[in-house]
Amino acid sequence: MKRWTIRTGLVVLLLAFGLSLLLLAGVEGLAAQGDAARNRAEAQYRAVLALGGLIALASGLALGRTPDRPLRQLMQAMDALASGDLSVRLPEQPGTALNELAAAFNRMAAALANENTRLQEEHQRRLDELALLHQATMALSQSLERERLAQALAGVLERLLPYDRAEVLLIHEATGELIPFLIRERHEGKSESVTPPLESIRQLGQGITGWVAEHNQPVRLGDVTQGTDLPYIAQRPGVRSILCVPLHIGKWAVGAIKLESAEPEVYDEHHERLLMALAGQLAVAIENARLFSEIGEQAAELAHRNLDLAALLNLSQSLTLTLEPEKLYEVVLHQAVAAIAPAAGGMLWLYAPQEEKLALVGVYGYHLTEDGGRRTPPNRLRRARLYSGEMTVGEAFAQGAPLRLTSPAEFAPYLKNARPETLQLWQVLGQVALNGVSPPDRFRGIKGIQARGQPSAPLYSQIVAPLTVKGSSIGCLNLDTFSEPAFSAADLALLQAMANQAAVAIENARLFAAIAESREQLRTLSAQIVQAQEEERRRLARELHDEIGQALTAITLDLGMLAQLIPKGDERLQRALEDAQTLSQNALEEVRRLSVELRPAILDDLGLVPALRWTLDRHMERTGVQGRLEVIGLEGRLPGEIETVCYRAVQEALTNVARHASARTIAVRLELELGGRTVHLTISDDGVGFDVRQALHRAQVGGSLGLLGLRERVELLGGHLDIRSRPGRGTTIEVRLPVSAQAAVGER
Missing domain, CATH: 3.30.450.40 (GAF domain)
Structure with missing residues (x-):
């Protein structure tokens, strides 16, 4: 019966061992899920081992047998194993009834220890892999x-x-x-x-x-x-x-x-x-x-575009500061070379209709190497000319389309249609290599062209942008480089944008120059007309005074003599002679008045100041308006054209006062300012005033031409006319005229 009990306990123990192995397999499966799941599985199989020991003990008690000492050792070992001590072993006692149970226990403990070691190694390997994945995640991120x-x-x-x-x-x-x-x-x-x-x-x-x-x-x-x-x-x-x-x-x-x-x-x-x-x-x-x-490419593109926009804005602002062609050429070339990094230098060409050629009008960034090694600015290149279709510049001009050449080999096709003189020039400049040709005389002595900061070498890359206005090419702008890197498509796009701005500015400068020339011609013509008018007035005044005036004076005297010869009783004839004498006297006075208004002799004989005093006195006699003349800093005579303009200004003002102003007083102030370099004339009255803008508008549409004529006279001498007036506030006319350096201020 004892042996049967032991065997029964052994069977129960083996069943518990088998169940623990199943749980260990679950532990291995749960190991990848984390330490918490693994710990739960280990606790479960330890509980199974403890349960097996309890079952074995309960089996012995159920059969009425109390476990002896070997069985107590087994139970203690089972408790140690269940608590996690996988190194525990039972002493084997060959020949005893419990030897088979001890051997089975020892095999079970060894298997558990091996499985636990494998699980720990597997667990550590998974942890290492997780650590590597974490490191990979960090490194990749x-x-x-x-x-x-x-x-x-x-x-x-x-x-x-x-x-x-x-x-x-x-x-x-x-x-x-x-x-x-x-x-x-x-x-x-x-x-x-x-x-x-x-x-x-x-x-x-x-x-x-x-x-x-x-x-x-x-x-x-x-x-x-x-x-x-x-x-x-x-x-x-x-x-x-x-x-x-x-x-x-x-x-x-x-x-x-x-x-x-x-x-x-x-x-x-x-x-x-x-x-x-x-x-x-x-x-x-x-x-x-x-x-x-x-994002980096977009940021770089945005930064590049910002630089391009800044360059275009800077060019636009610079082009608005001047209308002088030479300065425009310099600004365009300087800023184009500065904005487009590969560029070593540039040239600006404009079409000359008279020559039917492209003329080189601007060069920047180069110097010429001449005989003896001297370096000189490229002014001699300004004589260069190109026909439409010649070389890269002529081709871009003819087609009205930009060109980009990125290697020296790409220049060869553009040499085919070039004239020998053009090829000679370009050989001299080192831009093409030819044998057996001589440069034209005007370029003789030039050994090559060299960009600043770059060695002398043939062209490596070039971009050419046509200057276009209203669909027509007026010239070309080209940039060159003599070494890598070549120009990019973005460089050409920026150059074309700058060329478009330059074309408008250059065309505006041309139009401004044409308008200025027309204005100068008109100014010259107006001055000639005014001078002719004054000469004609002087001639008419002299003829009125000398010829008609003297004739009327003679008629008046003759009528007086006839009056003495008429019999005293003929009243009818006496009245007719008296009427004739009156008409003759009135006509004589009118001729004298017209002669004075056309050109007072006192202005030519005595000068501006006596003429103004005499005119103010006559105006006061005729109208009753009080006049006052103040002269400051002027002791002698002024140039004749200035005296004429000042006198005409006072004459026009007095005429307007008499016709419209209803003034009581008029003040004239003549002052020589800025050390004798400027004449300042001021004419003021206390009349009813007027709307200056409306008056000028009426004059422009065909009304009174007095003010416009006065302004034209003043501006012809480089002066300035200012009219200030408001209804009820009187009128002030100011004239400022420059006195030329060669005009003497003194008695003529």
Whole structure:
């Protein structure tokens, strides 16, 4: 009966051991889920062991047998094992009834210890992998540049997964092709990057990588040499194991990552899970790097555009500061060379209709190397001319389209239509290489053209932009460089924008020059007309005074003599002679008045100040308006044209006062200012005043021309006329006239 009890306890103990092994398997499955789940499983199998011991003890008691000392040892060992001491062992006693039970217990304890060691190693390996994944996540998330991202990925793959070759291919957004991002190969334990061959570029669906990227599903093959039903396999020679997973963000695939090994059955579900986790982190990092690159490109493009806009704004502001052609040429060339970095120098060409050629009007950034090694400014180049269609500049002008040449070889086609003289000049300048030609005489002695800061060499790159106004080319602007880098398309676009602004400014300067020339011609003509008018007035005044005046005086005297010869009783004839005498006297006075108004002799004989006093006195006699003349700083005579303008200004003012002002007083002030360089005439009255703007408008539409004529006279002498008046406030007229340096202020 005792043996049966022991055997029963042994069976129960073995059942508990089996259950504990099942629980240990669960522990292994839960190990990947974390320490908390693993601890719960270990507590469960320890409880089972303790339960087995209790069952064995209960079995002995149920059979009426009290456990002896060996059985108590067994129960103590079971308690120690249940508490986690996997090193406990029972002494075996061969030949005893409990020896079989002790041996079974020891085997169970050893198996548990081995399984626990394996679980701990597996747990540590998972922790290490999690740590590596965490490090990979940190490394990938901190890499926003493709090169650094590839380096970080290579390091992660090296530590995390086995492979002989690793490939990362990304889907190109524009073409849809799979472009290599990273290829690594391992030889003799060392891993290195491989330059992707041309055949590494694949289409979606082509090869394993293409299939995975297209279907967004992983592929794991243990041995590709054993055959497979998959039609998409196209492996390299020597490959046995393949693991390929997609790179995707959400539902959108962005590429694939593939591992290859020469050994079979290298990859399992665990490796697939690791690579999938890594692929998820890599896809996000690649997308972040792409966005970062796009933002960087956009920021660089924005910064470049801001610089271009700043250059255009600066040019626009500078062009508004002057209308002088030479200064415009200098501003355009200087700012174009400064704004477009590769440029070493530039030239500005304008079409000369008289010559039917393009004339070089501006050069910047160069100097000429002449005989003896002297360096001189390129002024002699200003004689250069080009026909439409000649060289690059002439071609751009003829076509009305910009040109960009990025290497010396591109200049050759533009030499075909050039005249020998043009080729000679360009050879002299070092821009083309010809043999057996001599430069024209006007360029003889020039050995070459050299840009500042660059060695003397043939042209390397050039951009040419036509100057266009209202659809017609008026010239060209070209920039040159004699070394790398070549001009870019963006450089040409900026030059064309600057050329457009320059064309408008140059055309405006041309129009302004034409208008200024017309105004100068008109000014000269007006001055001649005024001078002729004054001469004619002087002549008429003299003839009225000398011829008609004397004739009327003689008639008056003759009538007086006739009156003495008439008989005293003939009253009718007496009255007729008296009427004739009155008419003759009135006519004589009117002729004298007209003679004075046309050109008072006193102005020519005695000067401005006596003429003004005499005129004010006569005006006061006729109208009763009190007049006052104040002269400051003037002791002698002024130039004749100035005296005439001042006298006419006072004459016009007195006429207006008599006709419209109803004034009581009028004051005239004549002052020589600024050390005798300016005449300042002021005429003021206390009359009813008027609206100056309306009066000038009436004069412009054909009303009284007095004020306009006065303004024209003043401006012809470079002076300024200011009229201030308001209804009820009187009127003030100010005239300022410059006195030429050669005009003497003194008695003439």
